[in-house]
Every structure is written in structure tokens, then in C-alpha cells.
Amino acid sequence: MTSAAQKAAAVQADPRGRPVYQLRGVSKHYAHGHIKALDTIDLTLREGTFSSVIGPSGCGKSTLLKIMAGLVSPTRGSVVLEGKPVTGARRDIGMMFQQATLFPWRTTVENILLPIEVRDGRAAAKAARGAAEELLNTVGLKGFEDVYPTQLSGGMAQRAAICRMLVTKPSVLLLDEPFSALDELARDFMNIELQRICLERNATAFLVTHSIPEAVFLSDIVYVMSSRPGQFVETIEIDLPRPRTVEMLVDPAFGQYVNRIRSRLDKGAFV
Ligand SMILES: Nc1ncnc2c1ncn2[C@@H]1O[C@H](COP(=O)(O)OP(=O)(O)OP(=O)(O)O)[C@@H](O)[C@H]1O
16 A cells, blocks of 8 residues: 555544644653653644643643644653654644734734744735735735734734734644733633634644643643643543534533533642
């Protein structure tokens, strides 16, 4: 069988989708081994799935995300994305952080085009302006192309940051508490936006969050992490229909998932 045929057979054999990201035995120590941040993480992210990790403060969630992004090297273990080891920043990875970090001297559209400008130069960024405007349109920021970040609300700035993440057409999205600085209403709205974007693009996404309802709302799979050194202590598949809606936040089935994760965190993740 050819490798393409083998791949197709493997996908057919597993209805959950093609493995995109694979972490095997990933551990991370800082300070010459004095701080053990992560311990033997195994993780497979499948194409088109949304996964979250939740755990106590300082358990190693951001470290895990940075290792996946190629920004930090693991002490042990391997990280493979689309069959190739992750050894540094990659074009096919999109990232979003708690703060939008837009440059105040650049307009909204210029901020969105920055990754293309840095990567491919000014001419390429100029040529991509139409695509950037299209993205702004899809997140409800039509008409804000030429305003400066100080004129955007927190939610609008994060929507611009989503566009900046998507403009290079990444195949995976790594999200480090992207909406935690927003108020609850704006956060619910942004989570619905994020879900829509991921479903439309069949994106593979991985989210770090402190919010149990947010993890349940967005995810197909939630990984519960122990306190440092972080290990996965439970993997919970969220079997709720998509698209998920705000009404589902008060659904008993939703509440059961939230309670299950909360009790797991109470029971062991903090010790
Ligand atoms: N560059 C570093 N050098 C030394 N120690 C570090 C470094 N980065 C993180 N740590 C330590 O590693 C542990 C895990 O940190 P990390 O930021 O990954 O946790 P986290 O789960 O994301 O925390 P939080 O939920 O509070 O954001 C912490 O004890 C932290 O102090």
C-alpha cells in the first residue's frame, strides 16, 4: 500500500479524524531541574477537534502551549505536527494570548497584516489587504480597518487579534486564555464567534483556560491537569451537539459536565 493509501485507510479506520498534533512523553524542567513544570504528557489532537486544558494556577498549562508552539523546548519527549517535529516557530501554527497586543501606532488592518509583513515583506502584506478586510468583515469589524487600537473596545481588539491569527491561514490554533480579560457577556459572545470560526474552517484548536464552563462550551475534549508537575489526571469527552448556544449553558447536561470537571479539580488536581 502507498503511504497516501495507508493514511486514507487510517482515517477511515478512525472516525474521530486524522491525528494532527502528537506529543509523546513530554516533560519540562526549569531552573536546572529545580522546577518540574510538566511530567510525561501524551496528547493527540485530531483534525477539526477543539480541545482544552484546565488545571490549577502554575500547573504548567502555558508551558505546554509554548512547547506545542515551538517557543520552548521540552526537557524530554517529542512534539510532532503534521508529521514533522516542532523545533521552532512554525507557519502552520496560529496563536492568541490573553492580551490582544496590537501596536498602537498601526491601524487595525496594519496590525492584522503584520505577520505577513514580517514573514514575506511589505509588498506581500499590501497584496493581502483584501483578505484582511474580508476577515475583519467576518468578525463584525467592517468600517474599523483604518482606526487605531485605542479606539477599539477590549472585545473588538480581541476580534482583531483573531483576524491577525487567521491571516496566515494556520492549520492549528493555540489559544492561551484569549478572552479572560473580557467581561462575562463579551466573553460568551467571543466564544460563540470562536466556535463559528473553528467550525467554518474545520480548525484544530487547543485552549488553555481557567474557566470550566468555557472549556465545556468550546471543547470536544477537556484535559484536566494536576498541580505541578502537570500531568493529565482525566480526559473528558464533551458529547453535546454543535453548534453550541448560550441557552445550552443552563442545560442540565452542560451542568453535569461542569460538575464532573469541578469535582475532579477539587478531588485531586490541586494536591
Ligand atoms: N521561564 C521559566 N523559568 C522558570 N520557571 C518557569 C518559567 N516559566 C514557567 N515557570 C514555572 O513553571 C511552572 C508552570 O508555569 P506555567 O506558566 O506553565 O503554569 P500555568 O499553569 O500556565 O499557570 P497559570 O494558570 O497561573 O497561568 C510555574 O511554577 C512557573 O513558575
